[in-house]
Amino acid sequence: MAIHTVLQMLLLLSCITTTTTTTTATAPLAAPASDSGAPIHQKSIRKFPSANCPNKCGDKDIMFPFGIGPGCSQQTSFDLICDNTTYPPRLYLRDRAMDVIFMGDTRAPLVSIGGVLIDFSIAISTSQGAEVYNASLKSPSSNFVFALSNLWITVCNFYIYLIGNSNISPEIPFCTSCDPDELDPDMVYGKKCNHRPPFEAHMVANPVQLKFVPVKEAHQQVQRQIASVVATLYWNINDQHTCAAASADETIFACVSSHSSCVDTPYMPGYSCCCDVGYTGNPYVLGGCSSDHGYNPSARRNVTCTRSCGKIKVPFPFGLEDGCSARTGFQLYCNTSAFMLLDSMTGYITNINITEGYMDIEGTSHDQSNYGPLYIADRDSRRLRWVVANLTCQEAHQHISTYACVSPNSECLYVNSTTMGYSCKCNDGYAGNPYVTGPDGCKCNDDTIKMKCAPSRKQTILSGIAIGLGIGLGLLLLGLSAMFILCRWRRGVQKRLRMKYFTKNHGLLLEQLISSSEDASEKTKIFSLEELERATNNFDHTRILGRGGHGMVYKGILSDQRVVAIKKSNVIEQGEIDQFINEVAILSQINHRNIVKLHGCCLESEVPLLVYDFVPNGSLFEILYSDPSNNFSLSWDVCLRIAAQASGALYYLHSAASISVFHRDVKFSNILLDANYTAKVSDFGASRLVHIDQTHITTHVQGTFGYLDPEYFRTRQLNEKSDVYSFGVLLLELLLRRKPVFTNESGSSQSLSSYFLGEMQARPISEIVAAQVRDEATEEEIISVASLADMCLRIQGEERPTMKEVEMTLQLLHTKRSMSSHVTPENGRAEHSVPSHSGNGVDPTSADSQRCYSLEQEFLSSASLPR
Structure with a gap:
């Protein structure tokens, strides 16, 4: 088997997170063990490479945490040996038994688990008449495991079997090659074999147990052979099992560079480091991650x-x-x-x-x-x-x-x-x-020149004839028809251009979707560009309500005197057109008081336009994280009501609509508030429609980090419990008044969910929540909402409540609070306002006096909020 076939098997996984910790699946194997069988949990002291440490062995780069020489590696497991007596120099792992062929480059901005491609040999000695020979491949330390999908063996006259452990069936016939240049055989001595077990099965092991069985026809000739093994070893830092545990002790934490992140390694206990998106370098050394200057x-x-x-x-x-x-x-x-x-x-x-x-x-x-x-x-x-x-x-x-x-x-x-x-x-x-x-x-090229030259002469002759005829006819008709022709030409060009944009923006598809549903055709309209130009006075700059990062929002007055907000992006990629049509198709099929109302869209411009109803008070994100100096905040009662309304809207999407909808991007910035501070769930560009008989769909992972369901991220199977997890993060924000990813006291980024679950084990919930919540909410309400959030954040989706159960719990809490707040003990008569114990909370009856938006400010937030 040729070495290039082996090199193709080096697998480097992607680090897509930009935070210090991630939630990962349970590793399929037990913790790697030492030679004695006991698990290794070596606690090391963080080291930094000396300037005198070699950075090359021949043409192979050496990058920390690996090193050559004393004090040059993170720990002894990463010691390398460079043999300069050979040409070219050979690089070995510390046991000198494994020759390093290729090392994954830690400078690559998307590397999270490193891979080392190694080459070594094992001797097979069989006596006369022996039926089987067993071999065990062991990694040099507990920091390494064998990737079974990248294991290649060259040997003659033997069948080889991968024998079982907790992750492998009792025996798997393993493809070998007698000829190093033979590529990917499917048969070995007439028998079918699995030359590469599927990586999706998470097949890693340490040690690897092999069984060698001599081929009967060659049994008498088999005496002693050398089997050449080429394999990939995955490595990580394993002095702690998770990023959360490692980052808690700065004296051992390996991700030392600024602009670096930690990720729990999914197939072995421990963690790895990577540079954040937009940065490149070595995250294991100080200042190792620098800005990626891109194309040069x-x-x-x-x-x-x-x-x-x-x-x-x-x-x-x-x-x-x-x-x-x-x-x-x-x-x-x-x-x-x-x-x-x-x-x-x-x-x-x-x-x-x-x-x-x-x-x-x-x-x-x-x-x-x-x-x-x-x-x-x-x-x-x-x-x-x-x-x-x-x-x-x-x-x-x-x-x-x-x-x-x-x-x-x-x-x-x-x-x-x-x-x-x-x-x-x-x-x-x-x-x-x-x-x-x-x-x-x-x-x-010459052929193109010839092709262009011949038509050029013909075009010259035809142009001369056309000019002559044009001059003659023009003298007769120019005075009468010039203006008429010019006007018609301009209208025709505009019409063709609009039809071109309409087709490019999938207008025919959207028309078909809307016409196939009576409900959609009654509620959703495809506006012409001319209608919206009249509504906005030809998109006059005085009609601009505001500019966002992705476009502008215009004030528009339709012919039926409805005042609307018209969203117009600066630019939209062709790939985003499908997302745009997806959002229109979803909103056209749902009708709920807590879901933003879409009047329609226009597809006749280069950039598609969306026509929404006004939602005057912006998003929940803007209000809760606004500048504290404005002395404005929502009372706990209003927050509880908004949470109940938003959960009701999600429950409607999951099970009450004619077709289930998984939102896939539940977050504060997608919950808007109208004039009465009623919740309106918005932004369905990432949502997915699901038939009623489906429990889940498999799709590319999409969402906002901090809210993203770890089970969905791991399996790519989107279901209703993915929205439940995101809603659990939203409840934590209401309780703690912290963003889903925040900077902790040590200056590191941390997810709100991991912070909450960790703090819940250490101190009472009343000490964790925000001061305003502690002042306004009862202890029963705080405990109930915290318990509900804890259930929503369960790692296994089947252990989370449904959105209906979430809504019922929140509605019950809000109802009990309303009853206890509205009835006075003296006369039993109902009060008409919601109390605010903090003195700066608001309720819907007083909101307009404290936070009024002009018509020019309304809906501005939806143009600038990221998806």
């Missing part, structure tokens, strides 16, 4: 760069050495067998087509999560496309120093309709490299 076109000027790997050309913006690629994600690796490997994938590259913008790959699991943020997998073939930056073409043009499409006769284009980011291509009729200038850039 000046790297093409480096004339010393190697531009081929074997027979494969490596054009810019890709490169093989440091400083030869336009960004770190475009640096490729050429192994000794002249096969190229991409750092963030498990396969090897067979071709790079710079003109068409794709690369062909072989021998990889076809999973988008393996490729990293710059690459998009083509689901129909083993082909990757790339983006040079996660920018729109308009944004890229504004940064000329980092603009990638530098060749004349090149253009910017979006890679596909669902992923943000751009790449470059040569204009039609040109070929070459759009990322460079000069002779290697986009140029017109």
